[in-house]
Amino acid sequence: MNTLDLEALGLRAVNGRLHALRPETNERRWRIENPRGAHAIACGLSSPLDVEIAGHVGFYCAGMNQRAEVTVHGHAGVGVAENMMSGVVRVKGNASQSAGATAHGGLLVIEGDASSRCGISMKGIDIVVGGSVGHMSAFMAQSGSLVVCGDAGEALGDSIYEARLYVRGEVESLGADCVEKEMRAEHREALEALLERAGIDADAGDFRRYGSARTLYHFDIDQADAY
Amino acid sequence: MDQDTPRTLPRLSATFDPHTLSEIRRAASTGIYDIRGAGAKRPLPHFDDLLFLGASISRYPLEGYRERCGTEVVLGSRHASTPLELKIPITIAGMSFGSLSGQAKEALGRGANAAGTSTTTGDGGMTPEEREHSRLLVYQYLPSRYGMNPDDLRRADAIEVVVGQGAKPGGGGMLLGQKINARVARMRDLPEGIDQRSACRHPDWTGPDDLEIKILELREITAWEKPIFVKVGGSRPYYDTALAVKAGADVVVLDGMQGGTAATQNVFIEHVGLPTLACVRPAVQALQELDMHRKVQLVVSGGIRNGADVAKVLALGADAVSIGTAALIAMGDNDPALEGEYRALGTTAGAYDAWHAGRDPAGITTQDPELAARLDPVVAGRRLANYLKVMTLEAQTIARACGKNHLHNLEPEDLVALTVEAAAMARVPLAGTTWVPGTGI
Numbered sequence: 260m261n262t263l264d265l266e267a268l269g270l271r272a273v274n275g276r277l278h279a280l281r282p283e284t285n286e287r288r289w290r291i292e293n294p295r296g297a298h299a300i301a302c303g304l305s306s307p308l309d310v311e312i313a314g315h316v317g318f319y320c321a322g323m324n325q326r327a328e329v330t331v332h333g334h335a336g337v338g339v340a341e342n343m344m345s346g347v348v349r350v351k352g353n354a355s356q357s358a359g360a361t362a363h364g365g366l367l368v369i370e371g372d373a374s375s376r377c378g379i380s381m382k383g384i385d386i387v388v389g390g391s392v393g394h395m396s397a398f399m400a401q402s403g404s405l406v407v408c409g410d411a412g413e414a415l416g417d418s419i420y421e422a423r424l425y426v427r428g429e430v431e432s433l434g435a436d437c438v439e440k441e442m443r444a445e446h447r448e449a450l451e452a453l454l455e456r457a458g459i460d461a462d463a464g465d466f467r468r469y470g471s472a473r474t475l476y477h478f479d480i481d482q483a484d485a486y
Numbered sequence: 487m488d489q490d491t492p493r494t495l496p497r498l499s500a501t502f503d504p505h506t507l508s509e510i511r512r513a514a515s516t517g518i519y520d521i522r523g524a525g526a527k528r529p530l531p532h533f534d535d536l537l538f539l540g541a542s543i544s545r546y547p548l549e550g551y552r553e554r555c556g557t558e559v560v561l562g563s564r565h566a567s568t569p570l571e572l573k574i575p576i577t578i579a580g581m582s583f584g585s586l587s588g589q590a591k592e593a594l595g596r597g598a599n600a601a602g603t604s605t606t607t608g609d610g611g612m613t614p615e616e617r618e619h620s621r622l623l624v625y626q627y628l629p630s631r632y633g634m635n636p637d638d639l640r641r642a643d644a645i646e647v648v649v650g651q652g653a654k655p656g657g658g659g660m661l662l663g664q665k666i667n668a669r670v671a672r673m674r675d676l677p678e679g680i681d682q683r684s685a686c687r688h689p690d691w692t693g694p695d696d697l698e699i700k701i702l703e704l705r706e707i708t709a710w711e712k713p714i715f716v717k718v719g720g721s722r723p724y725y726d727t728a729l730a731v732k733a734g735a736d737v738v739v740l741d742g743m744q745g746g747t748a749a750t751q752n753v754f755i756e757h758v759g760l761p762t763l764a765c766v767r768p769a770v771q772a773l774q775e776l777d778m779h780r781k782v783q784l785v786v787s788g789g790i791r792n793g794a795d796v797a798k799v800l801a802l803g804a805d806a807v808s809i810g811t812a813a814l815i816a817m818g819d820n821d822p823a824l825e826g827e828y829r830a831l832g833t834t835a836g837a838y839d840a841w842h843a844g845r846d847p848a849g850i851t852t853q854d855p856e857l858a859a860r861l862d863p864v865v866a867g868r869r870l871a872n873y874l875k876v877m878t879l880e881a882q883t884i885a886r887a888c889g890k891n892h893l894h895n896l897e898p899e900d901l902v903a904l905t906v907e908a909a910a911m912a913r914v915p916l917a918g919t920t921w922v923p924g925t926g927i
Contacts, residue, residue: 270706271706271710274706275709278709298699298702298703299699299702299703299706302703302706302707303636303706303707303708305636305637317699318691318696318699318700318703319690319699319700319703322703322707323635323636323639323707325636337690337691337696337699338690338691341689341690342631342634342635342636344635344636356690357689357690360631360689360690361631361634361689361690363635363675376689376690379689379690380630380631380685380689382631382675383675398689399683399685401674401675401676402675418683420676420677420680421676421677476663476677476680476681477663477680477681478518478660478662478681
């Protein structure tokens with residue numbers, strides 16, 4: 260494993276080193292030491308690397324990730340894995356708000372809790388949260404799945420499009436146009452597969468499913484009270 | 487009453503004028519607010535309210551057809567390793583594929599290329615055709631992040647973080663279902679044919695401190711090569727400019743309320759924001775106070791129509807202008823030759839603003855394949871290039887008359903205002919006086 264000391268090298272040198280690696284590289288395993296909450300660590304990776312970050316990270320860690328597997332051995336600041344395209348990002352601790360925001364693909368696993376707006380405007384990513392999520396999570400969520408093993412705060416899935424939400428615990432309230440839906444066999448199977456990929460030990464049968472009622476897909480003045 | 491008794495003519499109310507009455511009736515009939523494209527249509531203090539003084543005994547003019555007057559501008563020289571080098575200080579504003587046809591986007595690229603300037607994507611992502619036909623392409627980073635991906639970020643020549651736009655500062659957007667064909671839907675990761683909402687706030691940052699970190703992330707992803715623009719709608723230009731500079735922007739794009747939109751509530755367009763004229767000096771003041779004037783470039787948009795407008799904006803201290811509506815007009819939007827079709831749509835050439843409806847007979851603001859095919863991108867691109875050339879020549883004509891060998895050498899001292907309002911907004915003297923209202927001068 261190659262080691263990069265962020266404190267000694269600086270952010271540009273660390274990210275530049277990782278960006279310079281081509282997809283066919285043999286130098287796949289990397290460890291970033293002394294992150295000390297710095298922002299934008301390991302953002303914009305595009306090769307299938309395995310990056311371990313030894314500590315807490317600031318905003319936008321692994322933002323726009325493609326193909327890489329990034330593990331944060333600590334807590335993550337705002338927007339971890341924002342706009343991720345593919346790959347895997349795992350946070351061993353908790354994540355701040357807007358985790359996985361607008362992300363198009365890949366898997367984001369937060370083993371602890373996630374704050375508000377988790378999965379906001381998500382566009383295809385799968386997010387598995389071992390704990391609970393804060394208010395306005397999955398706001399305007401377009402596609403992909405958000406799995407919450409704990410509780411969800413108020414206004415879950417407000418103005419949701421086609422994303423699938425699974426919550427094991429309590430939902431404080433559902434947002435506009437978000438409704439509970441039947442948990443059919445295919446959903447249970449998909450959820451089991453997702454939990455297994457995430458390495459989270461939970462029974463899919465304990466979850467409830469939520470999604471869009473699709474009543475806001477075309478603006479209708481009679482729906483104005485919903486906003 | 488005796489037929490011979492003089493009678494007062496029927497008088498229409500200035501407050502309840504015919505347009506207002508028609509809107510009340512429309513609202514009462516439909517129960518929904520009016521949505522339209524374009525920018526503010528109400529009369530506003532504008533650049534027509536300013537005049538250049540020209541040379542005289544105390545000012546030495548340049549020879550109109552012989553002495554050089556530079557027009558080039560570099561955008562993004564503060565931090566970016568590859569700033570944009572433009573031949574003219576007129577850029578093409580952000581307009582999305584989705585709101586515009588593919589042919590229109592291609593024409594914008596062709597016209598900008600021929601004129602030596604840049605064009606800009608919009609809400610919905612970057613199309614391959616757009617990239618191919620635009621030598622210098624600015625990639626917008628919007629709250630919705632439709633189609634946003636790191637590959638296109640790196641393919642772009644600059645990145646524009648859109649905080650707001652002049653037609654609707656503080657507002658998001660909606661692209662109605664009739665313009666959401668399969669390709670547009672796929673680019674935006676949403677079902678075909680539904681109304682697509684665009685958020686008014688970015689999903690992962692709020693405020694200038696967060697913006698600074700967001701800009702850092704974008705720079706890291708693009709290896710500090712690309713200029714980062716920050717676009718704001720005209721509302722608090724002094725503070726917004728200062729905060730954008732503080733957040734690390736290379737370029738501030740400031741869009742006044744005459745700037746167009748693809749679709750927004752009419753009440754929003756007409757009643758929120760600042761006239762473009764009122765935006766420029768506060769923004770320049772902020773840059774000057776931060777010692778960032780000409781280091782962070784200022785691009786102003788919103789109702790720029792001709793070379794005189796370009797020259798006036800630059801004289802007030804901006805580095806460049808951006809055009810959207812005027813570019814569409816140059817390509818054929820609202821052409822009187824299509825009057826019959828505009829009539830059939832219940833409007834008239836020059837007033838057509840149902841850009842959201844997708845039925846544009848000019849083939850510009852549509853996703854209908856038959857309508858879009860009406861626009862020849864080569865011809866439309868050439869028209870745009872011609873128009874850009876004329877604007878540049880006009881601005882040079884004025885600059886030479888003022889004795890300036892570069893458009894950037896124009897200055898407020900070259901201007902006077904025709905109205906008290908314009909004098910106050912532009913911070914130049916009322917014509918024939920030394921009075922600059924609002925400054926104590």
